Amino acid sequence: MTLPVFLTPEQVAEKLQVTTRSVYNWLRSGKLKGLRAGGSWRVAEDDLMAFLTGTAPEPEKKNAKSKK
Numbered sequence: 231m232t233l234p235v236f237l238t239p240e241q242v243a244e245k246l247q248v249t250t251r252s253v254y255n256w257l258r259s260g261k262l263k264g265l266r267a268g269g270s271w272r273v274a275e276d277d278l279m280a281f282l283t284g285t286a287p288e289p290e291k292k293n294a295k296s297k298k
Contacts, residue, residue, distance in 0.1 A: 235274070239253040239257065242273050253273075257271050261286070263277040263286060
């Protein structure tokens, strides 16, 4: 069994030539799958590839409660 390789948001930003703010926005919105480890985000290489190829699952949308 091979352990997945995890990247920091800074490493993801460098690889994609974008700002770290963009990466954090993608993580918070669920567009880019990541996990929190001790208060820091980590992104698996497989999840980054899914994000880039468009095969990542769509983030769940929160249902707004309607007033009756």
